[in-house]
Amino acid sequence: xxxxxxxxxxxxxxxxxxxxxxxxxxxxxxxxxxxxxxxxxxxxxxxxxxxxxxxxxxxxxxxxxxxxxxxxxxxxxxxxxxxxxxxxxxxxxxxxxxxxxxxxxxxxxxxxxxxxxxxxxxxxxxxxxxxxxxxxxxxxxxxxxxxxxxxxxxxxxxxxxxxxxxxxxxxxxxxxxxxxxxxxxxxxxxxxxxxxxxxxxxxxxxxxxxxxxxxxxxxxxxxxxxxxxxxxxxxxxxxxxxxxxxxxxxx
Amino acid sequence: xxxxxxxxxxxxxxxxxxxxxxxxxxxxxxxxxxxxxxxxxxxxxxxxxxxxxxxxxxxxxxxxxxxxxxxxxxxxxxxxxxxxxxxxxxxxxxxxxxxxxxxxxxxxxxxxxxxxxxxxxxxxxxxxxxxxxxxxxxxxxxxxxxxxxxxxxxxxxxxxxxxxxxxxxxxxxxxxxxxxxxxxxxxxxxxxxxxxxxxxxxxxxxxxxxxxxxxxxxxxxxxxxxxxxxxxxxxxxxxxxxxxxxxxxxxxxxxxxxxxxxxxxxxxxxxxxxxxxxxxxxxxxxxxxxxxxxxxxxxxxxxxxxxxxxxxxxxxxxxxxxxxxxxxxxxxxxxxxxxxxxxxxxxxxxxxxxxxxxxxxxxxxxxxxxxxxxxxxxxxxxxxxxxxxxxxxxxxxxxxxxxxxxxxxx
Ligand SMILES: Nc1ncnc2c1ncn2[C@@H]1O[C@H](COP(=O)(O)OP(=O)(O)OP(=O)(O)O)[C@@H](O)[C@H]1O
Ligand SMILES: [Mg+2]
Numbered sequence: 001x002x003x004x005x006x007x008x009x010x011x012x013x014x015x016x017x018x019x020x021x022x023x024x025x026x027x028x029x030x031x032x033x034x035x036x037x038x039x040x041x042x043x044x045x046x047x048x049x050x051x052x053x054x055x056x057x058x059x060x061x062x063x064x065x066x067x068x069x070x071x072x073x074x075x076x077x078x079x080x081x082x083x084x085x086x087x088x089x090x091x092x093x094x095x096x097x098x099x100x101x102x103x104x105x106x107x108x109x110x111x112x113x114x115x116x117x118x119x120x121x122x123x124x125x126x127x128x129x130x131x132x133x134x135x136x137x138x139x140x141x142x143x144x145x146x147x148x149x150x151x152x153x154x155x156x157x158x159x160x161x162x163x164x165x166x167x168x169x170x171x172x173x174x175x176x177x178x179x180x181x182x183x184x185x186x187x188x189x190x191x192x193x194x195x196x197x198x199x200x201x202x203x204x205x206x207x208x209x210x211x212x213x214x215x216x217x218x219x220x221x222x223x224x225x226x227x228x229x230x231x232x233x234x235x236x237x238x239x240x241x242x243x244x245x246x247x248x249x250x251x
Numbered sequence: 252x253x254x255x256x257x258x259x260x261x262x263x264x265x266x267x268x269x270x271x272x273x274x275x276x277x278x279x280x281x282x283x284x285x286x287x288x289x290x291x292x293x294x295x296x297x298x299x300x301x302x303x304x305x306x307x308x309x310x311x312x313x314x315x316x317x318x319x320x321x322x323x324x325x326x327x328x329x330x331x332x333x334x335x336x337x338x339x340x341x342x343x344x345x346x347x348x349x350x351x352x353x354x355x356x357x358x359x360x361x362x363x364x365x366x367x368x369x370x371x372x373x374x375x376x377x378x379x380x381x382x383x384x385x386x387x388x389x390x391x392x393x394x395x396x397x398x399x400x401x402x403x404x405x406x407x408x409x410x411x412x413x414x415x416x417x418x419x420x421x422x423x424x425x426x427x428x429x430x431x432x433x434x435x436x437x438x439x440x441x442x443x444x445x446x447x448x449x450x451x452x453x454x455x456x457x458x459x460x461x462x463x464x465x466x467x468x469x470x471x472x473x474x475x476x477x478x479x480x481x482x483x484x485x486x487x488x489x490x491x492x493x494x495x496x497x498x499x500x501x502x503x504x505x506x507x508x509x510x511x512x513x514x515x516x517x518x519x520x521x522x523x524x525x526x527x528x529x530x531x532x533x534x535x536x537x538x539x540x541x542x543x544x545x546x547x548x549x550x551x552x553x554x555x556x557x558x559x560x561x562x563x564x565x566x567x568x569x570x571x572x573x574x575x576x577x578x579x580x581x582x583x584x585x586x587x588x589x590x591x592x593x594x595x596x597x598x599x600x601x602x603x604x605x606x607x608x609x610x611x612x613x614x615x616x617x618x619x620x621x622x623x624x625x626x627x628x629x630x631x632x633x634x635x636x637x638x639x640x641x642x643x644x645x646x647x648x649x650x651x652x653x654x655x656x657x658x659x660x661x
Binding site for chain 2: 069074075094095098099101102103107109111113114115117126127129130131174178
């Protein structure tokens with residue numbers, strides 16, 4: 001999308017665009033509930049650099065999922081701007097957002113969101129189908145992604161034949177398979193017990209080490225401790241933003 | 252997304268809901284079945300009429316005292332009886348000398364209430380015909396046994412009979428009929444040959460006849476009855492010129508003015524077929540109307556079931572959109588699904604029509620077959636119905652918001 005690229009470059013300071021993968025400016029999301037208006041986000045300003053590992057925390061209903069959906073291009077803000085990889089996506093039409101979701105973002109959900117009747121392999125292949133990739137390369141890349149989450153032997157299992165942790169690993173493989181620049185996870189361990197959660201977090205750690213940018217939402221402090229930076233959201237605004245114990249000084 | 256994936260998804264859902272899909276498709280199945288079966292029936296009957304009822308062999312036509320048109324109502328027939336003189340052997344001789352375009356000319360005269368006695372058996376309602384030797388090339392049978400009537404027989408008015416296979420079956424079961432004597436309307440004949448089997452037309456056997464030389468027939472039955480004269484043209488392109496020539500020769504012979512109505516009947520396969528096409532065409536038009544109504548009903552049912560499918564699979568659409576499916580991808584998926592659904596109905600309808608024509612072909616002598624053009628047309632029409640009635644549900648699915656769709660499950 002070259003047109004949006006030039007547009008964003010003009011409206012954006014160049015030095016920030018170079019390193020930031022996510023940059024939001026006064027981001028608002030207002031839901032219309034009949035006559036009532038609910039402001040889920042009230043002016044979020046955020047900047048996340050490439051290969052950061054960020055956890056978003058906050059009380060229930062504070063707007064974490066709303067923010068993740070905007071960052072993940074699943075929804076458009078009511079007001080404000082959002083640059084992803086230097087492209088302004090806040091005003092993009094539907095199909096362009098679909099393109100970005102497919103190529104730039106890997107989304108992992110709390111409820112896995114796998115196609116129930118499809119095998120693990122087919123679920124992982126799905127994004128590649130919409131990317132227009134041919135059958136052979138598709139199968140090969142999906143297998144490779146399943147291997148990265150240690151699930152190759154389960155490739156022909158359907159979701160109901162897998163444990164919760166295995167389902168989430170399939171979902172992570174699906175998020176990885178298009179080699180996106182950004183991995184978003186909204187309470188990825190919310191439906192898992194603590195042992196399985198730990199397995200999933202070790203997986204995210206590995207992905208971060210391999211150079212991925214990771215943003216995840218969680219309620220649990222021990223999960224948030226895996227990240228290097230924690231952003232607290234309260235009442236639709238950033239209340240707190242600080243490094244964790246794992247944070248390393250950057251070069 | 253590629254069509255292959257979309258078709259795969261469509262076939263999967265079809266398989267997952269077999270009974271529901273079948274019920275959904277009933278309208279399309281009935282519609283396509285009617286359409287294809289009617290086309291097959293009309294074609295089969297037309298072919299049958301052309302070859303059997305018209306008794307017109309390939310590229311033949313006949314000159315008669317009355318035309319088919321004269322016989323369509325009683326008053327018209329009464330007027331024709333006044334106007335049209337009978338055809339005589341002199342007319343036959345005249346046409347044999349002057350009609351250069353037909354490759355064969357034959358004369359015949361018939362009486363349909365003959366009786367036959369032999370071997371202590373009796374047959375009634377027999378078709379007794381007097382024919383010239385050249386009649387054989389006009390017929391759709393061939394000589395199965397013995398020989399046909401010869402020029403010698405005709406010149407000498409011999410008492411010889413060429414019989415249909417039904418006569419053999421009733422009078423000479425298990426006996427060689429050649430050389431045996433039979434009584435036809437009280438006169439004695441010697442059997443010289445047997446015709447091959449032709450079968451039935453609407454329950455009437457075509458094989459229940461006795462043929463004798465036309466000269467013998469007229470000697471026994473008198474010379475008042477009008478004769479029929481048959482012609483064979485050398486190829487289908489020659490039928491019309493040959494008919495025109497015979498018409499001109501007859502008009503000249505009867506001194507008809509340029510504007511006067513013909514006082515004889517020329518019946519070619521086109522005349523018979525025109526009559527039949529007007530009847531079968533009317534039937535076909537009604538049935539096509541019926542099948543269009545079924546098709547629309549079937550289409551609306553498909554639209555309904557697709558709307559239900561969109562609601563049922565909102566969550567799936569949400570997942571697909573969340574990982575990058577565009578509107579057109581979802582639109583195509585559901586359009587292909589409804590087209591696959593209705594085309595399946597079309598295929599089942601064609602199969603049903605095929606079984607129907609197979610059965611009809613067993614129970615009747617009519618040679619039914621499914622014309623390829625009808626099969627292809629039925630497939631195209633059923634696919635088009637699925638596409639048309641799938642547009643609205645597919646559009647609804649394509650416009651779903653990914654987040655709303657994802658939350659539909661929980
Ligand atoms: N589609 C919607 N329509 C109306 N209001 C909504 C909608 N989605 C979210 N909200 C409201 O926006 C606010 C933020 O919701 P959000 O789901 O972002 O919270 P959250 O921080 O993810 O909470 P939790 O930790 O429980 O998942 C809530 O008050 C919620 O009621
Ligand atoms: Mg949430």
